[in-house]
Amino acid sequence: MTITDTTTPAAGATSRRLTTAKAMVDAIAQEMERDPSVVYLGEDVGAYGGIFSSTTGLLDRFGPDRVLDTPISETAFIGLGIGAAVEGMRPIVELMFADFMGVCLDQIYNHMAKIHFESGGNVTVPMVLTTAVGGGYSDGAQHSQCLWGTFAHLPGMKVVVPSNPADAKGLMTAAIRDDNPVVYMFHKGVMGLPWMAKNPRATAAVPDGEHVVPIGKAAVAREGSDVTVVTVSLSVHHALDVAEKLAGEDISVEVLDLRSLVPLDREAILASVAKTGRLVVVDEDYLSFGMSGEVVATVTDHDPTMLKAPVQRVAAPDVPIPYSHVLEYAVLPRPERIEAAVRQAVTG
Amino acid sequence: MTTETESPGSVRADSGQQHLDGATRVGLYETMVLCRTFEEAILREYHADKGPGFDIGKGLIPGEMHLSAGQEPVAAGVCAHLTTDDALTATHRPHHLAIAHGMGLRAMAAEIFGRETGLGRGRGGHMHLFDPATHFSCSGIVAEGYPPALGQAFAFKRQGTDRIAVAVAGEGASNSGAFHESINLAAMWTLPVVFVVEDNDWAISVPRDAATAVKSNATRAVAYDIPGERIEGNDVEATWAAAKRAVARARAGEGPSLIEVHTLRLWGHFEGDAQGYRPELAEVPSYDPIPRYEQILRAAGLLDDDAVARAAATAKEKVEDAVDFAKNSPLPDPASATSYVFA
Numbered sequence: 001m002t003i004t005d006t007t008t009p010a011a012g013a014t015s016r017r018l019t020t021a022k023a024m025v026d027a028i029a030q031e032m033e034r035d036p037s038v039v040y041l042g043e044d045v046g047a048y049g050g051i052f053s054s055t056t057g058l059l060d061r062f063g064p065d066r067v068l069d070t071p072i073s074e075t076a077f078i079g080l081g082i083g084a085a086v087e088g089m090r091p092i093v094e095l096m097f098a099d100f101m102g103v104c105l106d107q108i109y110n111h112m113a114k115i116h117f118e119s120g121g122n123v124t125v126p127m128v129l130t131t132a133v134g135g136g137y138s139d140g141a142q143h144s145q146c147l148w149g150t151f152a153h154l155p156g157m158k159v160v161v162p163s164n165p166a167d168a169k170g171l172m173t174a175a176i177r178d179d180n181p182v183v184y185m186f187h188k189g190v191m192g193l194p195w196m197a198k199n200p201r202a203t204a205a206v207p208d209g210e211h212v213v214p215i216g217k218a219a220v221a222r223e224g225s226d227v228t229v230v231t232v233s234l235s236v237h238h239a240l241d242v243a244e245k246l247a248g249e250d251i252s253v254e255v256l257d258l259r260s261l262v263p264l265d266r267e268a269i270l271a272s273v274a275k276t277g278r279l280v281v282v283d284e285d286y287l288s289f290g291m292s293g294e295v296v297a298t299v300t301d302h303d304p305t306m307l308k309a310p311v312q313r314v315a316a317p318d319v320p321i322p323y324s325h326v327l328e329y330a331v332l333p334r335p336e337r338i339e340a341a342v343r344q345a346v347t348g
Numbered sequence: 349m350t351t352e353t354e355s356p357g358s359v360r361a362d363s364g365q366q367h368l369d370g371a372t373r374v375g376l377y378e379t380m381v382l383c384r385t386f387e388e389a390i391l392r393e394y395h396a397d398k399g400p401g402f403d404i405g406k407g408l409i410p411g412e413m414h415l416s417a418g419q420e421p422v423a424a425g426v427c428a429h430l431t432t433d434d435a436l437t438a439t440h441r442p443h444h445l446a447i448a449h450g451m452g453l454r455a456m457a458a459e460i461f462g463r464e465t466g467l468g469r470g471r472g473g474h475m476h477l478f479d480p481a482t483h484f485s486c487s488g489i490v491a492e493g494y495p496p497a498l499g500q501a502f503a504f505k506r507q508g509t510d511r512i513a514v515a516v517a518g519e520g521a522s523n524s525g526a527f528h529e530s531i532n533l534a535a536m537w538t539l540p541v542v543f544v545v546e547d548n549d550w551a552i553s554v555p556r557d558a559a560t561a562v563k564s565n566a567t568r569a570v571a572y573d574i575p576g577e578r579i580e581g582n583d584v585e586a587t588w589a590a591a592k593r594a595v596a597r598a599r600a601g602e603g604p605s606l607i608e609v610h611t612l613r614l615w616g617h618f619e620g621d622a623q624g625y626r627p628e629l630a631e632v633p634s635y636d637p638i639p640r641y642e643q644i645l646r647a648a649g650l651l652d653d654d655a656v657a658r659a660a661a662t663a664k665e666k667v668e669d670a671v672d673f674a675k676n677s678p679l680p681d682p683a684s685a686t687s688y689v690f691a
Contacts, residue, residue, distance in 0.1 A: 065506075071536065076529035079495020080502055083513070086485070087435070087503035106492050106526075115485070119478035120469030121688040123485075155689050179691040 015205040019192025021053035023165035023206045027172035028055070028092065030210065032062050035090060038176060041068040041077055042094025042130070051096055052132045052191050074104035078129065082112050085127040090176055095131040098147045098185060112181045113156030127182075128175045129157075134187040134234055134284055136332055137196055141320035144328070148232070149283075149290030151183050152261035158182040158215055159261040163190055163236040165204045167259060170213025178215060187284075189234040199237040216263035220272070224254035227345050228272040229338070230295050231282035232258045238335045239282055242342060251346055261291060266298045270306075273299050277308035278345045282333045287315035309348040312341035357650040359585065366589035370650050376428060376584050377645055378659050380420035380638050383444040385663035386453065387415045389671050390443070390460060394619055402620055408461055408675065411473060416444035418582070418614030421637050422546050423448035425587030426514060426607070429595040435483035435500035435513040437493035439546075440475045442486035445516055451479050453670035463677035470680040471688060483513075491521035494530035494543065501539040505601070512540040512598040519608070520551030522565050531606065535572045540598035542591065543606040547578075548613035553625040569606040576606040582637045583609075612637060 018026065032038045040055055046069040049056035059067040070077040074095060081093035095101065101108065108129065115123050135144030152159045158180055162168040168186065175182035192202035221236055222243050229239045236257045243253035256272050258265060273279050279299060281292040292313040299306055314333040322328050357370030390409065397407035404411065416423070419441070427448035430436065438445040446456055451467075459466030460474045467477055475488035483500065487493040497515035504511035521527050522545055534541045545565050549556050562568060569576020575597065579586045587609050594605035612635050616623050623629055645651040 071529075071533060073529035073533055075492075075526045076495050076498060076533040079492070079526070079530070080499040080533065083435075083437075083496035083499020083501070084503045085499070086496065087483075087500050089499075089503050089506070091499070103525075106489050107495055110489055111487065111492065111496060114476075115478060116691055117688045118468050118472035118476040119480075119688075120467065120471050121691070122467070122480055123478045124691045126691075158690070 014208040016208060017203055018165050018206040019203050020162070020165045020168045020186070021056065021191040021193065023169040024054055024172050024186065025056055025058060026206065027169040027211070028176070029058060029061060031173060031176045032058070032066060035176075037089040038092065039066045039068065039084075039089065040092045040094070041070050041081065043070055043072060043096050045069060045094055050094065052186065052188050053193060054094060054130060054132075054186065074100060075107055078104050078107040079111065081127045081129070082107060082115070082125055085125045085181075086115065086123055090126050092128040092130060092176065095129060097143050098131040098133045099142050099145045101147065101150070108157070109154040113154055116180070117156055124179045125181050126179045128172075128184050129181065130184045130186065132188050133185045134189055135321045135328060136189050136234070138323055138325050138328060140323045144321040146185070146187075146233070146285040148185050148261055149285045151185070152291065156181065157262065160184045160215055160259070161232040161261060162186060162259065163221075163233050163257050164201055165192070165206045166211070167213050167219070169206050170211045171215060171259065173210065173212045174215050177212075182215065185233070187233040190237070199234070201237050201240070213259070215260050216265055218259055218265035218268035219257045220254065220268075221257045222253065222255040224252040224276065226252040226276055227278040227280060227342055228254045228256060228276045229280045229282055229342065230256045230258065230269055230272070232261070232291070233284065235282040235284055235333050235338070238333065238338055242335050242339045245339065246342060251342065253342060264294065264298070269295055269298050270302055273306050277306060279307060280312045280314065280338070280341045280345050282338055282341075283313070283315040284333055285316060287313060287318050290315070309345055312345045314338050314341045357645075357648045359648070366592055368585055368588060370648070372428065372588075373585070373645060373648070374650050374655075376424045376588060377641055377651065378663070379424040379427070379448050380584065380641065381659045382663040382666065383420045383423055383447045384417055384638055385660070385667045386443060386447055386670075387417045389667045391415060391615075391619070393671060404620060410462070413474060413619040414441040414617065415615055415619065416441050418612035418635070418637065419546055419548060420444050421582050421584035421587055421641075422516075422544065422609045422611050425584045425609070426542070426544055426591040428588055429591050430512075430514065432482040433509075433511050435485075435497060435504070435511070436516070437497040437500075437513070438484070438486035438516045439490070439493060439518055439521070440486070440488045441518070442475065442477055446477055446479070446484055446486070449482050449484050451477070451482050451484055453666055454673040455479070457670035457674040458677050461674040461677070462679065463674055464680045465673070465677040469688070491517050491524035491526040493517060494521075494526050497541055498530055498534055498539055501534070501541045502537070505540055510540075510599040512542060512595060514542045514544060516544040516546060518551065519545055519547035519549070519556050519560060519565070520554070521545070522568065523560060528568075531569070531572045531574070531604065534604040535574050538601065538603040540601065541604040542594040542598055543604060545606065545608040547608055547610045550613055550617065550626070552617045565606060565608040574604050574606060576608070578608040578610065580610050582611045582635070584637065584641055
């Protein structure tokens with residue numbers, strides 16, 4: 001593994017510049033150090049270090065009893081995580097791609113997410129389900145989906161979607177310590193992988209030591225006054241790039257990074273839209289019946305008169321993610337589409 | 349087992365390999381009677397207020413009801429070797445296993461009646477019984493109770509205990525991916541699991557012969573290089589003997605085993621099932637394992653009229669107490685319907 005790990009600390013602060021992947025591993029290692037009941041299991045998480053570097057170095061540090069390569073049996077090993085969590089462990093279980101949920105969804109939504117409820121609160125399932133999401137590198141329709149809207153639609157699991165290294169660490173720490181099942185969805189495009197195009201912000205300062213980001217609190221990634229862009233994950237970076245560009249034209253864009261879909265920080269959405277009166281939602285997941293609609297409904301349920309202009313939604317337009325690069329980029333929420341939507345929102 | 353003293357009425361079950369003493373045999377009988385008595389009470393209460401006609405959503409016990417009459421030999425034979433520290437995951441037809449494993453009847457009945465005093469405060473229902481005190485759980489999804497049992501066994505093993513997990517599924521489940529994935533993983537990681545298949549011949553209306561390519565799921569155990577046994581004749585003592593071997597192997601850290609018991613679904617798949625698909629329907633009651641076992645124990649001098657009456661009375665008292673408790677318990681507050689989604 002050749003993850004970039006520049007160790008130039010910010011002046012006077014105890015932090016290091018890490019990739020998102022490295023920050024995620026940092027949190028897992030700290031929690032494994034702190035709590036012997038934390039284990040990590042999944043496909044290729046041992047010697048390989050996770051296909052998307054989610055576990056690099058953990059096997060060497062904690063050994064094969066705590067970092068376990070599984071057979072390609074997602075139903076069995078996710079179920080194993082559930083049973084272990086019920087008996088007091090805090091397993092982290094990796095589903096290599098969120099797209100693979102189809103082979104094991106029953107354990108996820110009928111068991112992991114429902115046992116606490118069905119037991120009337122008597123049984124807890126403190127596990128983390130990590131999974132890679134997102135496209136942009138021509139991996140085709142079965143390896144490029146985000147699907148966070150699908151997970152978020154099904155009650156009983158928190159859904160965390162970090163966009164940057166510091167949040168990746170802080171949200172992972174919070175997820176491991178949470179007494180609920182938490183689905184931790186990391187976009188391949190923010191991990192800082194050396195073999196994939198990445199945004200420069202995929203490497204950034206990460207606090208040393210214990211770092212917890214509470215699940216359910218959105219972050220204002222950039223303050224602005226003319227229009228609010230609500231988004232998550234890789235799209236946060238695209239939105240920030242667009243905001244930077246439009247600042248030169250005196251268009252002030254506020255970028256709100258939700259950081260989790262469940263719980264959804266509705267107050268943060270309302271606070272920002274109350275300020276700007278204009279809303280763009282950017283979602284790499286499918287357009288219909290998903291996150292973008294939920295964000296809009298959050299505003300219109302509260303007070304539709306907050307909006308000075310029609311809402312713009314930039315999402316995957318209800319087609320499978322195409323393979324060919326030009327087709328894929330035509331459906332992904334690329335910066336060009338986001339910029340056009342922002343312009344429409346401020347002039348409309 | 350050759351050093352054990354063979355008391356009056358004892359037998360060597362399972363071709364003489366396992367010694368089964370008289371008290372244990374009577375215990376198996378009493379467990380089966382308790383399970384059956386509970387199911388008969390639920391049957392009575394379930395149908396008491398479904399009319400006019402039959403409305404599945406009506407009455408004090410609404411919804412689907414899968415009763416386990418006829419399958420008591422599996423529960424009694426397997427659970428005799430477990431303590432409440434061992435985990436048990438069961439199916440949509442879970443009552444006999446829950447009772448044999450030692451679940452409190454009051455909280456169980458209250459859950460079936462959808463009451464606030466139930467195991468799940470009325471959120472679960474009869475297919476979703478979760479009892480931390482006995483590490484019991486069940487799933488309404490066929491075969492999907494197997495995978496969580498792996499994790500319970502995984503946790504017990506890492507905690508350095510000799511606790512085990514028993515995972516029960518029906519024969520219809522043995523053709524699903526969860527079944528095979530689970531057995532392979534348990535074998536790979538030498539997990540202390542006993543896999544049990546209750547073969548009651550029917551996956552709802554589809555007979556085993558029309559769905560399952562192998563005559564015995566012990567064959568499938570071979571495929572995963574673990575011990576497998578099939579018990580014919582719904583035989584509680586042979587089940588007990590097979591479970592004794594499998595449980596001992598799991599406790600000793602030697603890994604999983606599979607036991608398939610050819611059992612009997614005495615009643616329908618669920619209440620309201622007219623079973624028109626079942627050709628030998630009229631003969632089914634004659635296969636009831638409880639009167640049959642009672643005759644065996646009478647012949648062995650272990651049961652007489654008084655003992656049988658006592659077992660029935662004791663079971664009835666416990667069950668009716670649980671049913672009364674349930675019926676007199678408060679319903680959940682509708683305002684709390686959204687509680688317990690998150691801890």
